[in-house]
Amino acid sequence: MNGSRLLLSLLKDYDIEHIFGLPGESSISLYDQLKEGEIRHIVTRDERNAVYMADAYAKLTYKPGVVEGPSVGSVYMLPGVAEAYKSSTPLIVITTDTPLYGEKENYLTALDQTSLFRPITKETITIYNIQELPHAIRRAFRLSTSGKPGPVHLRIPLDILEGELEGNVELKAQKEFSKYPAQRPLADKEMIKKAVNLILRSEIPVIICGQGALYSMAWDEVIELAELLGIPVGTTITGKGCIPETHTLSIGVVGGRGGTSFSNSIVDKSDLIILVGSNTDSANTYNWTIPSRGKTIIHIDISEAEVGNNYDSINLIGDAKATLREIINEIKSNEKINKKNIVLDGNVFEQRLSEEKREVVNPLRFIKELWNLSPEDAVLIADPGVGAIYTAAFYKAKRAGRYFVFNYGVGGLGYSIPASVGANFARPNSLIFSLSGDGSFGFSAGELETIRRVNANVVIILFNNGSYGWIRAEMRARGKDIVGTDFSSPDYVKIAEGYGLSAYKITNDEEISDTLKRAIKNTPSLVEVIVEPEDKFVPPVMPWSKRFL
Structure with missing residues (x-):
């Protein structure tokens, strides 16, 4: 050969x-x-x-x-x-x-x-x-x-x-x-015992899961540990899915990307943080203030480069799933297991969701409608911007596992449309949503041909605000003039139809439900959603806005 x-x-x-x-x-x-x-x-x-x-x-x-x-x-x-x-x-x-x-x-x-x-x-x-x-x-x-x-x-x-x-x-x-994790190394047992002692002595512990917990498929252990002691669970934006966010112990996404004042306040009040598979980067921790560096922290991660890198912590270097299992076994062997008396008012989250009427589409309303219409096994892939932030904060994970994909390693534009093709072959029986933006669309429009050619079961949600909206908001937050962010809007519906996709346009909240139903029925499809730039309707990104949850 x-x-x-x-x-x-x-x-x-x-x-x-x-x-x-x-x-x-x-x-x-x-x-x-x-x-x-x-x-x-x-x-x-x-x-x-x-x-x-x-x-x-x-x-x-x-x-x-x-x-x-x-x-x-x-x-x-x-x-x-x-x-x-x-x-x-x-x-x-x-x-x-x-x-x-x-x-x-x-x-x-x-x-x-x-x-x-x-x-x-x-x-x-x-x-x-x-x-x-x-x-x-x-x-x-x-x-x-x-x-x-x-x-x-x-x-x-x-x-x-x-x-x-x-x-x-x-x-x-x-x-x-041929698969990962190929091996599951266990953290040092003496360090595990030290961590367990801290957990049992704490009064208000919180678990925060990063993407490493998903790579390790550790969600069963996360849920079991949380339920064993009554510990609230938050995730970073890339760790979303480590617990169903309909669970009574879920506080949703925390930190500076998709975190809300509700979830971040729980972290702020805690006396112990258990980090699972998090690289503790600046975005997920809001520049290492959520959690603050003054907190007592247990950090579980397979990477010796990431464990204890940004926090003074009890460091458990090992596979997240295997190490959590050992922690659970150690706790269960203890004579006294006292559940934490932590009360989470889940209704607060729902009651304070903004239903503010806009001249165009309210992204919060859109995400709620998308949640209502999505199957439990739907996969959501979101580019940085409107799609990622509103999904992270307000789309509740319906089940545990990897159903959300965000490219917040570097965070470049143009990821979700091509990534939806890979997702289609990875999960051929699932509906795939690509939540993109008009800025991202310019990077990856050619892959609409690929989506049509392979007949992918994909719905592209294209948020159109006529600009690089994230940069507009950041310029405004820094007190700068908004320069070099705006561009014209072509006819995205005609472009999609030219590639052979079903295409639709939503200009107000009343059109959301019926249009989404048609797009889901007629995949592959594209739905253009007219929204405001992030500097005009500010998403839950710290420190842009104080009016979000």
Whole structure:
């Protein structure tokens, strides 16, 4: 077999079913083998968007997402790989290349891919001969799915793909690394006992789950621990789904992105914070004030780089699910288990939801209607801006698990539309909502063709405020003039229809319900929603507004 055939055979050994990407001159040999169809290849319209598809696919399947791109497109993949690296998404990023022996001879499309990918991957591996492929694939999957997960880059020159393998492949696939978490290391038992003593002595503890709790699939343990002692549970925006937000102990999203005054006040009143799988970044903690650095904190995380990084805490380095299970067992072995007397007035949250009438659509009203019409297993993918913030704060998770995807590792625009394609293949029986904005749409409009071609069960919600609204609000918050944020609005309905999607437009609150029902029935579809920029109808983002919950 040649190198391309060997590569696909090795990927199949790791149970890979889908690859996202698009062809180039350096990858023609690979595409010659992809025609066999043993692994489904999803052709995309942009290399960055291919990475976003693989990113969402990995988040929703608990398998590494595989993306490939030609040498000329390798630079376009970088924004997607950077997002995956910062958000710890396990990816196998394959770039084909010109022959390395011509690297200094000005081969067209040749460039130093290794230097490009090194800062934003767990490792970058260059293949110098075909016999190295099995070892490289084994290493890539092992690194991607173990410890703190993340992307691994494979650089494969075209002469390797076209070369013939001599002899047999001796290295077999390490099947345990075909999914994540591949291993579940347990935190030190003495540190666990120390943490348990703190939990039992505390009067007002709060659990805050980050995205790492979702990667670890730790939601059963989170709920069990919360119910065992009566502990309220909040999440970061990327950890949303670690507990059903209809649960009596859920306080919703906390922090500076999607947190409300209700949820943040619970954190502020607490005497112990149990952080689970959180990298404690500036946005999720509102610059390390929610929780404040004066709090007593237990921090559980698999990454030694993140545990105790921003807080003076009791550090439990290990898999979240395994470590929480040990904490629960330790608590249950205790002679006295006293539930905390913490009363949460869940009605306060509902009573104070704004029903303020606007000249255009009220995003809070829209999210409530979307919640009413969405199936329990619907997947919501939101770009930064109106879609992400209102969803985080006001769309209550109906069940525990990964049903929300936010790209707040880096937070670039244009994620949700391509990511919805990856979600469609990850959850083929679920309805996928892409909550995008007119700013994001300009980055990813070409993937409407992909959505139509694969007949994805996707509803794109396009919030149109004629601007980069988030930046307008930030300029206003800083007392600056609003400059360089506004742009014209094309006919988004006609654009979507031109790509073959069903398309609708909502201009006021009365149109929301009926229009959403039609869009859900006639997927793939796009719904344009006319809203105000964030500086005119301020979302729950600290410190922009004090009038939210």
